[in-house]
Amino acid sequence: MKIICSGFPKTGTKTLACALGALGYNVYDFIENFWYLDKEWNEIFNRGGNVSHFKRMFENVDVVCDLPACFFWEELHEAFPDAKIILAYRESGDEDDWWRSMRNQMMKVDNFLFRLILAATPTGYRMLQFMRNIGRVVFGQLPMSRWGPVTYNETLMRKSFRRHYNHVIQNAPRDKLLIYKASQGWEPLCEFLGHPVPSAPYPHKNVRGDVIEVALQSHPFMREMKFELAVVASLVVVVIGSVSTWAVYKCWHWW
Template identity: 45%
Template structure:
């Protein structure tokens, strides 16, 4: 049964909280797990077709949920799991926006993200999920690569403020913890009713590198990467063959000779 739902906006310490929940022994679905294991259930939620029973079935055996798209649909999730506790992570708005903007820009510049979205069959199968997910942050394009056209700063800041105010107003007060990751283990563990671990409190995704520097020990990330290799190999092979045929064709040789003659003629006229 679901124990805790993290409803803090992306870049308020969501990756840190996912790590902390796992250190506490909770089976946690963060962004990648939701994409890989629960994308069909999420599509029903996106379309407004998921019943309480559907949501309960989608997340059966999951103890904690974190990050997008979780916080966008926290009310529906809590309706399905009314006994779950709610953690709202907060952060200074200016620091949040700067970090959030940096995260999206790194995703847009990342070769690894481009490679995965271009060649991974698993990503293409979930294109509708990606489109909905990234639309929360801007206007995504997927060809020839993933690129999120960022929403206007004023709109994003208003979304951030509205979300936090909405949670503070609607979440049951006896089940809500308003929290900053800088507070460490004590208030979190007290709220969840668990012992404080011996290990230091984690600090993840500090510079927004979580999406663009996938951990090679992450089973899901490796699966997505491997699914991209066969299409990439096929694309490279076909492209190389076409290029070879073009470069060895009579038409290409004639074109090159004509170009050389033109350049030589121009050079001779100048000299």
């Protein structure tokens, strides 16, 4: 582990993950943490974890970003004490601005196709449980159910955001911490990491909370879940067709 991105979602984490990937780092964002490590994370959520857990989970990973890893930045740094820490902020640095963006992101999760995938496919249900555990541990609430709408407690989420950022600023080693905004571009990031500045423009991801729509269209993990949904739908059609045929047959013979 070389870099721990300790910023909460909706502070430019998707853009930062993309930028670090462009610099050649192997990045585990939210989706990689779910896809490869959900069993380990669920164990930590429910029973706790120690240095050996984190070392084993991330021994071949350069960077962690977004939830749930950002919330456990301190434990990760204990496991990888040479790692640098990047605390991302929104451009305004304002809690109200963060909350508006976070609320918009949660509403985007109510995308019909995405919710159907979460409710009706095996992998989707795994992701739902993972997201519910994150909500419980990080924000003190369960924001999603299998079929119901997304719910949230604004007070608890704001308090979690405030507490987390204050804790990072007060406790991260000063010589290993970069407080960063995406608008600063490549220069401070590359200087902090000891990289030459790329010629390519600095990326800009998850514009207006569109990460779910983009993932549904292009992410290989999401494509696999969409395939599962197609299989489930096909099975439902076959079962309904079989039952209907049997019912018609019985009715025909009864008459």
